Amino acid sequence: CELIYVGDCGSAGRPSMRGSPFQFRLEAIVVEMQDSKSGVKCSEQKLNISTIPHVITGVDVLTWITNKMKTTPEEVQAFGTMLVAYGYIYPLQNHKKLVMCNNTSLYRFQTPYFWPTQNWVAEDSDYGTVCQMGWWVTIRTGVGTLFGSGTHYSHLHDWMNHKWDFIVMQATEQYKAGKERKKPDRVVFDCQERAYWIVNRPPVSNMFYQQAIMRSKVKSSVSLGALAKYVTTYKNHDPFLAPCLPSNPWQTDNDTYWTCNTRRVDVPTKMRVERWSFSLFELLSDLRGRDDFKTFLKKEFSGENLAFWEAAEELKWGTGSSMTSKAETIFKTFLAPGAPRWINIDGRTMGLTVKGLEHPHRYVLEAAQTHVFLLMKKDTFFRYLKSPVYKDIQKKAINPDPHNFSPAQLEQNAQSRSLGIHPIILWQQEEEEKAKAAAASAPVDVKAMMSKIDRNK
Ligand SMILES: *[C@@H]1O[C@H](CO)[C@@H](O)[C@H](O)[C@H]1NC(C)=O
Ligand SMILES: *[C@@H]1O[C@H](CO)[C@@H](O)[C@H](O)[C@H]1NC(C)=O
Ligand SMILES: *[C@@H]1O[C@H](CO)[C@@H](O)[C@H](O)[C@H]1NC(C)=O
Numbered sequence: 001c002e003l004i005y006v007g008d009c010g011s012a013g014r015p016s017m018r019g020s021p022f023q024f025r026l027e028a029i030v031v032e033m034q035d036s037k038s039g040v041k042c043s044e045q046k047l048n049i050s051t052i053p054h055v056i057t058g059v060d061v062l063t064w065i066t067n068k069m070k071t072t073p074e075e076v077q078a079f080g081t082m083l084v085a086y087g088y089i090y091p092l093q094n095h096k097k098l099v100m101c102n103n104t105s106l107y108r109f110q111t112p113y114f115w116p117t118q119n120w121v122a123e124d125s126d127y128g129t130v131c132q133m134g135w136w137v138t139i140r141t142g143v144g145t146l147f148g149s150g151t152h153y154s155h156l157h158d159w160m161n162h163k164w165d166f167i168v169m170q171a172t173e174q175y176k177a178g179k180e181r182k183k184p185d186r187v188v189f190d191c192q193e194r195a196y197w198i199v200n201r202p203p204v205s206n207m208f209y210q211q212a213i214m215r216s217k218v219k220s221s222v223s224l225g226a227l228a229k230y231v232t233t234y235k236n237h238d239p240f241l242a243p244c245l246p247s248n249p250w251q252t253d254n255d256t257y258w259t260c261n262t263r264r265v266d267v268p269t270k271m272r273v274e275r276w277s278f279s280l281f282e283l284l285s286d287l288r289g290r291d292d293f294k295t296f297l298k299k300e301f302s303g304e305n306l307a308f309w310e311a312a313e314e315l316k317w318g319t320g321s322s323m324t325s326k327a328e329t330i331f332k333t334f335l336a337p338g339a340p341r342w343i344n345i346d347g348r349t350m351g352l353t354v355k356g357l358e359h360p361h362r363y364v365l366e367a368a369q370t371h372v373f374l375l376m377k378k379d380t381f382f383r384y385l386k387s388p389v390y391k392d393i394q395k396k397a398i399n400p401d402p403h404n405f406s407p408a409q410l411e412q413n414a415q416s417r418s419l420g421i422h423p424i425i426l427w428q429q430e431e432e433e434k435a436k437a438a439a440a441s442a443p444v445d446v447k448a449m450m451s452k453i454d455r456n457k
């Protein structure tokens with residue numbers, strides 16, 4: 001088949017002839033496949049309403065490979081699919097699936113310009129152009145749209161400022177070339193370029209690169225120091241390194257360990273209380289710790305931040321259907337001017353959050369939540385650790401004695417093993433307790449209270 005459009009797609013083509021020996025061998029076969037006499041049969045085919053030249057079918061390709069290589073159908077199939085996956089052959093019908101079908105599905109040979117051995121790096125800006133406004137979009141909708149206004153445009157403009165002139169020039173050229181092209185050619189060009197970008201999609205988006213670059217770097221001595229500190233802090237809490245007190249239920253068939261470590265147990269173990277002091281994250285991750293922290297905050301009359309943090313967690317992990325109503329409640333409770341539990345966050349975060357809540361999604365409170373978390377971490381957390389509330393729980397906490405069961409007792413335990421509590425029951429209990437706790441910490445409704453007082457008079 002004759003290869004058309006070599007060197008089109010006027011990107012800043014910088015082909016360099018590098019590639020692995022494996023690729024060169026593959027390409028030799030692809031060239032052979034295109035031989036006008038002994039190659040894969042190609043013909044004109046109707047696709048949608050256009051007639052496309054030089055089209056091959058999946059079954060013809062696979063048959064050709066079978067005759068050529070004399071190997072198993074599985075290998076032939078795999079080889080054919082590899083040719084598609086590497087971008088030597090591209091599908092005309094199902095663009096998204098890079099496989100070779102053993103039927104009359106239509107394919108074409110990719111022009112050598114796009115072959116992997118050309119090795120030109122797909123740049124983010126190229127991909128961005130293709131994806132966000134799309135050369136084919138440009139070709140179809142006209143440059144007018146491209147040069148229109150809109151946030152998309154200005155975002156792209158900021159992002160690729162230094163390349164902008166080049167991209168505009170390129171898009172204009174593409175547009176002109178596109179208009180002059182015949183319909184079938186345009187369809188072919190579309191498929192060809194689309195196939196190229198599906199194969200050569202940059203692996204991660206620009207944002208992640210930027211985040212990676214922005215991430216602060218530390219010297220290895222510093223990071224090793226941090227690691228050593230972490231290990232020292234946590235070593236007694238590592239179930240592999242430290243014993244499990246009073247005993248490991250899986251080994252001794254005695255479930256005391258589980259009963260004295262339920263999520264909202266009244267008297268926690270000393271280990272658990274110690275762990276709360278490691279970080280605010282540890283404290284909040286443990287429901288019992290969180291409850292204790294709440295008690296402290298209640299005494300200080302400063303529960304809003306934690307309440308907001310919890311509401312944000314609810315929104316993040318809760319059901320999608322309740323999202324809108326939750327967002328509304330959160331707005332009314334914490335963010336609206338004069339809200340009963342108004343939280344004090346900086347104006348910029350507040351503005352962004354309030355704006356985001358108009359179209360709520362799971363992560364809409366992320367920034368505000370982080371802000372509130374840092375506030376608690378910097379100040380309230382340390383006051384909690386020094387407070388009588390924490391000292392009290394430290395004193396109350398238990399340190400179970402190890403069990404040291406004799407072999408006979410172990411035997412006995414194994415025989416009187418109980419079923420334990422069903423997780424559903426546990427869950428129900430927790431939900432009830434949660435509801436109770438929520439009711440107890442609900443904001444005081446001044447109006448209702450006043451009317452009660454009035455009635456009492
Ligand atoms: C052919 O039409 C289908 C739907 O009608 C469309 O999804 C597909 O992209 C078209 N193919 C080409 C090559 O334009
Ligand atoms: C393709 O299908 C034909 C007939 O259905 C079969 O004989 C052949 O082995 C298949 N080829 C591959 C590679 O699966
Ligand atoms: C070819 O097979 C694939 C799945 O293997 C199927 O999706 C496609 O519709 C088939 N195409 C034709 C033209 O039979």
Ligand SMILES: *[C@@H]1O[C@H](CO)[C@@H](O)[C@H](O)[C@H]1NC(C)=O
Nearest residue numbers: 246253254255256403413418
């Ligand atoms: C577990 O051991 C303790 C003694 O340490 C005992 O009081 C308790 O009844 C045992 N529990 C079960 C379920 O066997």
